[in-house]
Amino acid sequence: MDQRILKQRTALVLDQPFFGALVLRLRVLEDPTCDTMWVDGVTLGYNPAYVATVSDLELRGALAHDVLHVANGHCWRIGRRDLTRWNKACDYAINPIVKAAGMLLPEGALDDARFHGRSAEEIYAVLTQEAREEANRGSGGGEQNGPSDHGEPAVRTAGDPAGDSEPASGAEPSCGEVRPYPGPDVQAKDAEWKIATLQAAKAASMRGSLHGVMEAMVNQAAEPSVDWRAMLLRFAQQSADSDYSFARPNRRYLHLGFYLPSLYAPAVGDAVFVRDSSGSVFDETQAQFAAEITRVAETVQPARLIVLDCDVRVTQVQVFERGEPVELAPVKGGGGTSFTEPFRLVQQMDTVPAFLVYLTDMDGAFPDAPPDYPVLWASVTPLERARVAPFGETIEVIV
Incomplete structure (x- = not known):
């Protein structure tokens, strides 16, 4: 393991016990093939060349970023979504929380005031809608949800076609890529991390180091998923x-x-x-x-x-x-x-x-x-x- 990562993990344990307790649950793996860092619910991978480009405080923030991906269940909530867009949505969801905890993120970390307090699913829906509208403008197409041409409601019966398509999204670098959980026991791992997140939050709260924004995030992350x-x-x-x-x-x-x-x-x-x-x-x-x-x-x-x-x-x-x-x-x-x-x-x-x-x-x-x-x-x-x-x-x- 890179000594700087080891040092910043220790700093999280001492100064940010919520993040520190959870980062120790992840196996750290050197991975020169990735662009920056990644997490899948079990492993935290990192490119040593990327780690060398960030400061100690930025590296600490990146580790906290990765921890929040797992604590929020981003690794097992991907479903059939576009992975690049899901990563952007997850970043928008957690980066303000990392900053609210007083940590520094690497340059270029995604943050938009529109998305503060929103879940990754909500943000993903907005990003998908914006990508679709941009694609429609580029192709000269009209909006699907246009107003009706007449004062009376349009009446359709069986047999009328309807359809939609999803445009591709461009890749952007992130200080912590979300990857799908590789194991078959997704529900068990999800439950395990929910319990670990609550325990870490309780320990941090006893030390007076759990910020209000993080407390709200923990409560939301711990809620059972309902289909x-x-x-x-x-x-x-x-x-x-x-x-x-x-x-x-x-x-x-x-x-x-x-x-x-x-x-x-x-x-x-x-x-x-x-x-x-x-x-x-x-x-x-x-x-x-x-x-x-x-x-x-x-x-x-x-x-x-x-x-x-x-x-x-x-x-x-x-x-x-x-x-x-x-x-x-x-x-x-x-x-x-x-x-x-x-x-x-x-x-x-x-x-x-x-x-x-x-x-x-x-x-x-x-x-x-x-x-x-x-x-x-x-x-x-x-x-x-x-x-x-x-x-x-x-x-x-x-x-």
Whole structure:
């Protein structure tokens, strides 16, 4: 191990016990093939040529940077994201925390006041949206989320095409590259680091060296990960009434002479999904939400699938009958935000849906009275910062 790295690890243990306790959990490996440094949840790799170019204080900051990548779970939350853009998003998320702890980062470390206090997933969504808009400008293409051309909402039915593509992102140097965790036990390693992070925070707090920004980061990093897709499907399935009925006896016991009721689920009524088209929900989130709409429709089999786009008014209505292929059109809109119109339109359609799911940033005017059916607010704003809906349930949708 490079003696300067050994020295700065010791300095972290003595002066920054939170970072020091966690950096000792990483195996240090000399790796001349990397550009700067990297971390994957087990190993901290470094290029000795790069280490030679930074000062002792910058090297200490770079080690703290790498530690925060793992403490925040960046190594096992990559998924299918673009790795270069994920690295930039993670850097934007943690570099302000390193600086708030009083440490120095190497020159060129990414920092943007827009992203302070945001998670890597939120920042990634912004970077993806900005890259897509830049690609559209470069190709002369128009925005997908443009306003409707007419005063009445556009109506699309099954069979209309929709699509999107992801532009590539350029590489930029970082003082600590995030790499995917190489082992098969991702969940176990995630849980292990959550516990270690809480223990390190407790030890640092007892010494009075845990800053407020870091305390908030630790609390957020320690929260259990919840799959919003599973929660959405569970909500939809629970909204379908199930009961026991003698009209359909349980065949398992008929040969024994027992006539017992069986559990059955009657046909589900209409399912309504509302997409906030004000521009506050980014394209990638809209695309993944559209995929989940299709999955829920295929699983629950509602009588009709009704998909509404709304900013301050309903800008598009799509209706799919049971059995029809669900091919959602691009989102239409681009104005402000009001939540009242979709509920009013559902009432005018003379239907009491089995449920309604509303994808939004939660920043708008809510209806005065709750409807007579279950409502799920799918918030793209983290719940600790989102407005509280006056009715229904709320889940966090961060992709």
